[in-house]
Amino acid sequence: MSVSPVGTLTSRPDRALGTTKYELSRGVVAFPSVGDQVLIPTPEQVEAIVGGKDSDKRVRIGASPMASNASIVVDPDKLFGRHLAVLGNTGSGKSCTVAGLIRWSMDAARKAIRDEGKIGVPNARFIVLDPNGEYATAFADQGDKLRLFRVPPVVGVERPLDVPAWLWSGHEWTAVAHAQPGAQRPLLMQGLRELKSGQMEGVPREATIRRYLVSYSTRISALLSTGTQTFAGGPRPRFDCAHLLEAIAHDCAQFAEEVEHPTSDQLLAIDRQTTEVINARRSKGNPKFFDDFMITDLEEVRRSLDALARTLPDLGSAAPIGEDAPIFFDVNMLAEHLNRVATEQGGNVAGFISTLGLRIRGMLADPRLGAVIGRDPPTTFGTWLKDYVGDNGSSNGQLAVVDLSLVPSEVVHIVVSVLARLIFESLQRYRRSHPTGQTLPTVLILEEAHTFVRRGRDDDGPAENPSHLCRETFERIAREGRKFGLGLVLSSQRPSELSPTVLAQCNTFILHRIVNDADQNLVARLVPDNVGGLLRELPSLPSRQAILLGWATPIPMLVEIEELPYEHRPRSADPDFWDVWTLAEERTVDWSAIAKNWSGES
Numbered sequence: 001m002s003v004s005p006v007g008t009l010t011s012r013p014d015r016a017l018g019t020t021k022y023e024l025s026r027g028v029v030a031f032p033s034v035g036d037q038v039l040i041p042t043p044e045q046v047e048a049i050v051g052g053k054d055s056d057k058r059v060r061i062g063a064s065p066m067a068s069n070a071s072i073v074v075d076p077d078k079l080f081g082r083h084l085a086v087l088g089n090t091g092s093g094k095s096c097t098v099a100g101l102i103r104w105s106m107d108a109a110r111k112a113i114r115d116e117g118k119i120g121v122p123n124a125r126f127i128v129l130d131p132n133g134e135y136a137t138a139f140a141d142q143g144d145k146l147r148l149f150r151v152p153p154v155v156g157v158e159r160p161l162d163v164p165a166w167l168w169s170g171h172e173w174t175a176v177a178h179a180q181p182g183a184q185r186p187l188l189m190q191g192l193r194e195l196k197s198g199q200m201e202g203v204p205r206e207a208t209i210r211r212y213l214v215s216y217s218t219r220i221s222a223l224l225s226t227g228t229q230t231f232a233g234g235p236r237p238r239f240d241c242a243h244l245l246e247a248i249a250h251d252c253a254q255f256a257e258e259v260e261h262p263t264s265d266q267l268l269a270i271d272r273q274t275t276e277v278i279n280a281r282r283s284k285g286n287p288k289f290f291d292d293f294m295i296t297d298l299e300e301v302r303r304s305l306d307a308l309a310r311t312l313p314d315l316g317s318a319a320p321i322g323e324d325a326p327i328f329f330d331v332n333m334l335a336e337h338l339n340r341v342a343t344e345q346g347g348n349v350a351g352f353i354s355t356l357g358l359r360i361r362g363m364l365a366d367p368r369l370g371a372v373i374g375r376d377p378p379t380t381f382g383t384w385l386k387d388y389v390g391d392n393g394s395s396n397g398q399l400a401v402v403d404l405s406l407v408p409s410e411v412v413h414i415v416v417s418v419l420a421r422l423i424f425e426s427l428q429r430y431r432r433s434h435p436t437g438q439t440l441p442t443v444l445i446l447e448e449a450h451t452f453v454r455r456g457r458d459d460d461g462p463a464e465n466p467s468h469l470c471r472e473t474f475e476r477i478a479r480e481g482r483k484f485g486l487g488l489v490l491s492s493q494r495p496s497e498l499s500p501t502v503l504a505q506c507n508t509f510i511l512h513r514i515v516n517d518a519d520q521n522l523v524a525r526l527v528p529d530n531v532g533g534l535l536r537e538l539p540s541l542p543s544r545q546a547i548l549l550g551w552a553t554p555i556p557m558l559v560e561i562e563e564l565p566y567e568h569r570p571r572s573a574d575p576d577f578w579d580v581w582t583l584a585e586e587r588t589v590d591w592s593a594i595a596k597n598w599s600g601e602s
């Protein structure tokens with residue numbers, strides 16, 4: 001016989017009732033010695049062993065098949081407070097368990113509010129990042145209290161998914177743009193800072209215009225100085241000079257509408273002057289490059305730009321804005337603006353800017369993605385936080401489901417990473433702004449976690465790619481989330497592919513069936529030795545049965561998870577081949593409609 005000590009059952013007589021109360025505590029103070037009696041527990045003792053402390057009995061999640069179906073009731077503070085990992089093979093019941101935990105927690109909270117004689121809804125926040133789009137149906141009964149975000153176009157209670165590019169941090173932009181350290185990254189950061197500060201309230205429009213004028217003047221100077229090389233027999237400059245002049249004319253006309261007299265008149269004068277320069281040359285052919293223009297004309301334009309710039313206030317004196325600040329700017333302007341910054345600074349970044357420009361334009365032009373990252377008109381940041389993290393008192397519902405199923409795969413990591421970071425930082429700011437430093441308890445659920453918090457590998461490519469970024473964000477939440485009230489729930493079929501840092505921070509595990517060797521070994525390493533025996537059951541667990549272990553339970557135990565009725569299950573039932581084959585189930589298909597929707601024709 002072998003013995004695995006897991007806990008201590010203490011008894012305390014309850015004099016008022018004339019009974020004995022039992023309580024199980026974690027750990028063992030006095031070890032049994034040879035010759036001690038072995039006792040079979042009474043039903044009350046079993047109840048006390050699997051049921052935990054009275055103070056922990058808050059949410060029933062299932063029953064214990066090994067202990068005459070005694071209820072297994074957990075404390076959400078423990079379950080969500082120190083991160084939970086739900087692991088198991090495909091179809092083993094993870095999503096149902098997660099959906100159940102949300103639902104049963106909310107039901108229990110509502111009941112507790114009623115029992116206390118209070119009125120109101122649970123002040124709870126659950127945010128589900130749902131790559132397979134399974135959770136919407138499971139919570140359809142919540143009606144408009146379910147905040148369901150989907151890639152536009154949306155119907156009914158669905159809301160358009162909105163992860164605006166102006167909310168991305170400098171780090172996130174670096175990953176999207178593949179900006180290299182050296183010249184590219186500082187340039188990108190400077191461009192972001194300038195665009196964001198240009199949009200700040202309190203910064204006069206004139207200051208922004210001044211920036212543009214100075215950068216145009218610098219570009220003309222650059223053209224003029226390369227021009228002299230041509231005369232010395234150097235390479236023929238291929239700058240598109242006509243394009244630059246057109247941009248100057250166009251911008252000055254635009255700026256003129258935004259400012260008062262006399263600046264507006266001076267801007268219009270530059271617009272006229274520049275247009276004349278272009279038209280004068282156009283009458284003699286199709287001007288394009290620097291040497292299609294007169295040097296004196298270019299010098300005149302530069303002089304006008306400089307003269308006006310000197311009369312405008314300098315942006316440099318305005319308060320500095322970091323590249324991470326969540327301030328709106330027009331993302332369409334980024335590539336063009338970087339071009340300006342680059343010509344002022346010199347450096348060989350033209351290739352980077354044109355590929356970045358193409359990438360940004362491509363993303364914004366994509367009918368689905370463009371609507372997600374560049375929504376027009378933009379949402380304000382405050383509204384965004386209310387929508388995604390949940391309004392005061394959870395008045396707009398306790399649950400947000402972010403359906404990621406139609407987010408293009410090349411950007412899904414950045415979208416998840418931005419969402420997770422903003423949720424985490426909003427809770428950090430909440431605690432900082434709270435008079436006594438209280439936190440706002442929030443649960444962030446990540447389905448298919450192995451795709452987003454992947455274990456690092458040597459052949460992962462450059463460190464600055466979106467999947468690294470995503471892992472870093474979740475590693476940070478796993479390490480620090482608890483302090484700010486953010487609990488993480490990870491669901492994954494491939495625990496051996498998950499980041500070890502994130503797994504190591506999970507204090508509670510719900511283990512469904514796991515057949516694969518690598519995954520079993522990994523799980524065995526995560527848990528204390530003395531539950532090894534229980535883990536032998538893992539490959540043969542039926543669906544709905546799972547092993548619960550860790551912080552939320554005094555001892556590891558087998559749970560038969562509560563049954564979820566069909567309409568409350570995440571939609572991922574096994575495909576019904578036979579019924580469809582044999583016409584027992586109707587399944588019509590209209591590919592043209594799908595093709596149209598897919599390609600963005602509505």
Ligand SMILES: Nc1ncnc2c1ncn2[C@@H]1O[C@H](COP(=O)(O)OP(=O)(O)OP(=O)(O)O)[C@@H](O)[C@H]1O
Nearest residue numbers: 090091092093094095096543544562563564572573
């Ligand atoms: N608690 C439950 N109540 C009712 N049915 C369940 C429960 N748990 C699992 N099932 C059944 O098992 C099926 C698969 O469960 P689920 O979709 O949760 O698996 P999964 O582990 O999330 O799979 P995947 O990794 O492929 O997402 C469900 O469609 C459902 O029929």
Ligand SMILES: [Mg+2]
Nearest residue numbers: 094095096572
């Ligand atoms: Mg699932």
